[in-house]
Amino acid sequence: MAAVVAGALVLSVAPASVAAAEGRACRPDANELLVTFQPVDHTVGDHRYFRGEITVHNRDRGCELGRDWALYFSSVRQPLAVYPPELGDPARAELAAQGLTLTRADKAQSGDYFVLKPTASFQPIRPGQQRKIGLNLEFWAIHKSDAPAGWHISYGGATPRWVPGKTLLDPDDPKQTTAFDGDVRPVETAASRFKENTAQRADLALADRILPRPLSATAGQGTLTLEARGLTVESAPDLRNEASYLESALDDVLGGDRGDAASAGAGSPEAAGGSRTRIKLATSAGLDVDGDGKADPEGYRLAVGDKGVEITGADRAGVLYGIQTLRQLIPVEAYAAAARGREPDRIKIPRATIADAPLFGYRGMAIDVGRHFETPRTVKKFLDLMSYLKLNRLHLHLTDDEGWRVEIPGLPELTTFGARRGHDLAEKSMLHQAMGSGNDLRPGDGIAGKPRDERQANLGRIPAYQGYEDAMVNLVGKGSGHYSRREFVDLLAYARQRHIQVVPEFDFPAHARAAVQAMERRYQRLKDSDPAEANRYRLLDPEDTTRHVSVQYYTDNIVNPCISSTYAFLTKVVTEVKRMYDQAGAPLTTVNLGGDEAPHPTWTESPACDRNPETAGKTDQQLMDLFFAEWNKIAQTVAPTTAGWEDVLKSEGREITLPNFIALPWQNVWGWGREDWAYRFANKGTKVVLAHATNLYMDLAYNKDPDEPGYYWAAYVDEESTFTYQPFNVYANATENRWGGPVTPSPAWERLTEEGKKNILGMEAQLWAENGKAPEIREYQAFPKLLGVAERAWNRRTPTPEQMPAAWKVFVNTLGQVTFPLLSFYQPVGLDGVGVNYRIPLPGGEIRSGTLTANVRNPGLTIEYSTDGRTWRTYTAPVQVGDRAFLRTKAPDGRTSRVAPVKSG
Structure with a gap:
């Protein structure tokens, strides 16, 4: 099998084929092949096509790759070998000179499915050897997503088997990353990000802490404590759906047993034990949140006061959006604790009055x-x-x-x-x-x-x-x-x-x-x-x-x-x-x-x-x-x-x-x-x-x-x-x-x-x-x-x-x-699992006179650095590293961005 160690591809060699030992037809195990694809030159085709290279590695110790195989793959970039004569004939001739044909794979000849086959002149690939196959493909491949995918091989028309594949692309080679002469966009680097990341950490007002940002948000004095026992959600019968959603969301983050209090309606007796806190949901058909004298569909008002929370929506949807804003007021520490199975018994949210309604319906x-x-x-x-x-x-x-x-x-x-x-x-x-x-x-x-x-x-x-x-x-x-x-x-x-x-x-x-x-x-x-x-x-x-x-x-x-x-x-x-x-x-x-x-x-x-x-x-x-x-x-x-x-x-x-x-x-x-x-x-x-x-x-x-x-x-x-x-x-x-x-x-x-x-x-x-x-x-x-x-x-x-x-x-x-x-630490309401795989921004950085300075697009995230790519330290201020270092960004849940190399310059 192939493995990646410190960014390098390491090929292991399999034991001799059992088939060879038994004297049967000897063909490499499909899993002991490896196919790599690499775009090598975008300057050859005047933006119509580029030069690519397929390399077939035969890692089987006992069997050569002969002439009775068909290698299948999909490609978003058509090989020119399937083109009409002007570009297709030279492409087919080049492959023929390598002992190969390349055609569409399916009978209908429709889509992105292709097959590469040897001809009688193909020279077998011996065990432990590799063969580079040059070919031209349409347009460009400046991202790995542009490369062929889904490699599988059939011997003698038998059931095909998966062949491991890998895409190679050198970000430092302009011939590989520049689509054509008119492509002047540079590849993003740590140095370019360092120049672009101009935002400094800033204090955020209450409105800035809610997304999307509300029309108005006024912070009150102090906080309101939401405690599991004694917390009630009150609503009219037509808001039962919204109340149930809120209760489920609270159950995901708030520990303890809310018992009967969870489903208490308006006017219910105070829950036994704990202090009673109410979250009251209501609708007001004429709700005007922006003061223009007109009702605002889907709008809401949210008030967090001494005794509880009131959410009033222009309609049921507005009530739900008020609930979503309330969820964003809960401290992230509570969600983080809940994600680790340690739900807090009580949480504090800021007292506030928020009014909001949407731009678009x-x-x-x-x-x-x-x-x-x-x-x-x-x-x-x-x-x-x-x-x-x-x-x-x-x-x-x-x-x-x-x-x-x-x-x-x-x-x-x-x-x-x-x-x-x-x-x-x-x-x-x-x-x-x-x-x-x-x-x-x-x-x-x-x-x-x-x-x-x-x-x-x-x-x-x-x-x-x-x-x-x-x-x-x-x-x-x-x-x-x-x-x-x-x-x-x-x-x-x-x-x-x-x-x-x-x-x-x-x-x-x-x-x-x-x-x-x-x-x-x-x-x-x-x-x-x-x-x-x-x-x-x-x-x-x-x-x-x-x-x-x-x-x-x-x-x-x-x-x-x-x-x-x-x-x-x-x-x-x-x-x-x-x-x-x-x-x-x-x-x-x-x-x-x-x-x-x-x-x-x-x-x-x-x-x-x-x-x-x-x-x-x-x-x-x-x-x-x-x-x-x-x-x-x-x-x-x-x-x-x-x-x-x-x-x-x-x-x-x-x-x-x-x-x-x-x-x-x-x-x-x-x-x-x-x-x-x-x-x-x-x-x-x-x-x-x-x-x-x-x-x-x-x-x-x-x-x-x-x-x-x-x-x-x-x-x-x-x-x-x-x-x-x-x-x-x-x-x-x-x-x-x-x-x-x-x-x-x-x-x-x-x-x-x-x-x-x-x-x-x-x-x-x-x-x-x-x-x-x-x-x-x-x-x-x-x-x-x-x-x-x-x-x-x-x-x-x-x-x-x-x-x-x-x-x-x-x-x-x-x-x-x-x-x-x-x-x-996001918990989807009604579903198992925590967290969203959002893109963690790569840091920016530069090294001058051996000193590394780094930043990140989103202040508040943690930057880590390394001098060997293995041992990581938290970056807090410029630090001496020599002429090379590595950077990554760490999210609150421990996930990290891709690693960004930084060179002195």
């Missing part, structure tokens, strides 16, 4: 469970954290090319086939492997010999998930999985209790490969016994010869708009989903239609479109308009409003409007031509939820460090990107493009009018899952970015660009002194 977060599935528990944890941050919409991306994630009664193939991925080249029982993952580390995806746990997948180290980990190459990731009807109903009920509406997304017409192929399997099952039923929900025209390729390389991922069975399928799906919402008692107010990234052209060679009098003679863009109009009508039979990506209303050569439709403009990349679409829609009267990729895509990498997981196609996004976001003046955020070059806002970009401003319903953070291969990675990508989103979506006082630097310094202090410690 729609404060959302989108979670992609299509590319990689996540368990109900993980989604519930995010729901509870959303409520804690006063977010109220979960946009659940339930379907995509790579998976369908919710059971639909009557359509079993959607989950028995469409919710599964693995090594199935003909896709007889599941979708083929994608994004380097199948069924995580569990069996059932056609790959044998998989890592037994995440430690083995991570090449001998328990993954900390504070950045990229080797496990992300080695089959970790839930490519398979779905929510049963019961589980989905339970999720909806859990969200309803937290006043979060779940907006389900069924992405059509494109990004629909899982559904299209699942319905083809249904067709095959029924075509002989019941042809009419077989065709009832079919999604494609089998005679359509139109060739298209999607952004993710799929050639068969779009439904046909000219056949009635497409609309029968959509009707069936939303009808069954509505029944689940009804069973959960949850409101289905909005269905998201998807609609993004439809390949073009499509359907131009479809006989079904020519035969249908309503579609004959129409262009593919006109057919797109027809599809969205009908899909919108179908969805609005179960929900009063619909939503979808900007592409629904506008794309190349087309623009429409739809009734009761909410647009989510997303592709505002500076220089791509869609920078002002959000404001154009709003100014024309369309309701808009802002989803700008440049600031709100949380899955994008934090910065240009190769070990930061995530893509960067739109921008690098960190918590400063989200906190400084200007929802009504997004052009103020146009300071640099994704490559670090300057951006000058164009006078042609349409400005938001006062009337248009009324159509901005809110904003939504996006957490896409191409790299979300573990719950910890999703949390790392979301936190602390989501904290900035919550602040901008809730806080009515958005700082102006001139005010933002000062506000930012307060915010980083809030995170370091208050919010990070609270998240370290």
Whole structure:
């Protein structure tokens, strides 16, 4: 096996193969191979492609790697060997000269799944040797997340087995970290962070200690003691849900037996023993928290006085948000003690009066469970954290090319086939492997010999998930999985209790490969016994010869708009989903239609479109308009409003409007031509939820460090990107493009009018899952970015660009002194487990004349230093270290950031 010791890869050599000893065909044990990938030169391809290197290490002592194998992998960057002749022929010739071929692996030739095979001229790799394989791949790979993943090998067509993989990338080599000449963004280092970390530790006012920051917060004199015995929560019957939530939250942090006092109602006798303290919950429909004479929906007033706490909400949601603010007033020491099993019997909270109400009515977060599935528990944890941050919409991306994630009664193939991925080249029982993952580390995806746990997948180290980990190459990731009807109903009920509406997304017409192929399997099952039923929900025209390729390389991922069975399928799906919402008692107010990234052209060679009098003679863009109009009508039979990506209303050569439709403009990349679409829609009267990729895509990498997981196609996004976001003046955020070059806002970009401003319903953070291969990675990508989103979506006082630097310094202090410690010991209400895997910022530092000086973005966090990388000391002041040292940041729960080397200079 391979192990990592002090940053170096150490290869052990296996004993001689048993097969060799017995005289049978001798092939290396798959686990005794190692495949490394490294980008070596981005200067060769004029930004169209780069030079990469695959190295196959044969660590088996007795067997050579001969000519009867096939090595499979996924790659977000296509090898040029699968390209058309101009670039493809030279790439294929180069591989042929090395005795190799490289093609798409699956029969459909659709997606990111590839296979490398030897030819008759391949020279075997002898035991203990390695072979470097040079090849060109498209675009660039300046982050480890760009590299191929999910290596597995088949000998002689037998069941493939896992091959350990590792990605190498030297952050100090510009050829590896510079995408092309126009990429002027430097790799982040300890020295660059040291210059950027300008915030000093500051005293925080009461309002600064609450996130999102309230409209008003007045500190009183002294504290109020909350003691387990004698503490009562009083509420009217219609607030029983909120009272129960508060009681559970208090039980998680407060020791002792509250007994009958826990459920005492208004007017109940004082609990025996202890002093009685009341927390009273109430609603006041006309609550005006800002004094403008108008009621403030979702607003609240919180008063902590001598005898107890009073929370008055404008509605039930407002009461819950008052409770969440109360939870933030509890000292972190109490949460830390509770996390260690030593709940205090009493806690002290500051006396205060707080009044608050939100800026936007729609404060959302989108979670992609299509590319990689996540368990109900993980989604519930995010729901509870959303409520804690006063977010109220979960946009659940339930379907995509790579998976369908919710059971639909009557359509079993959607989950028995469409919710599964693995090594199935003909896709007889599941979708083929994608994004380097199948069924995580569990069996059932056609790959044998998989890592037994995440430690083995991570090449001998328990993954900390504070950045990229080797496990992300080695089959970790839930490519398979779905929510049963019961589980989905339970999720909806859990969200309803937290006043979060779940907006389900069924992405059509494109990004629909899982559904299209699942319905083809249904067709095959029924075509002989019941042809009419077989065709009832079919999604494609089998005679359509139109060739298209999607952004993710799929050639068969779009439904046909000219056949009635497409609309029968959509009707069936939303009808069954509505029944689940009804069973959960949850409101289905909005269905998201998807609609993004439809390949073009499509359907131009479809006989079904020519035969249908309503579609004959129409262009593919006109057919797109027809599809969205009908899909919108179908969805609005179960929900009063619909939503979808900007592409629904506008794309190349087309623009429409739809009734009761909410647009989510997303592709505002500076220089791509869609920078002002959000404001154009709003100014024309369309309701808009802002989803700008440049600031709100949380899955994008934090910065240009190769070990930061995530893509960067739109921008690098960190918590400063989200906190400084200007929802009504997004052009103020146009300071640099994704490559670090300057951006000058164009006078042609349409400005938001006062009337248009009324159509901005809110904003939504996006957490896409191409790299979300573990719950910890999703949390790392979301936190602390989501904290900035919550602040901008809730806080009515958005700082102006001139005010933002000062506000930012307060915010980083809030995170370091208050919010990070609270998240370290966060207990989701109603769930087991403590803590959030937020990204711990790496320190900045410099060495001058042998003296190390260090800082960190968030004052309040602990910095540690080492001179040997093994022994760590707490940094409190400049210290003599020589010409080299190492730094890391330590969180209150003991977790640490990645290690940052510092050199004299």
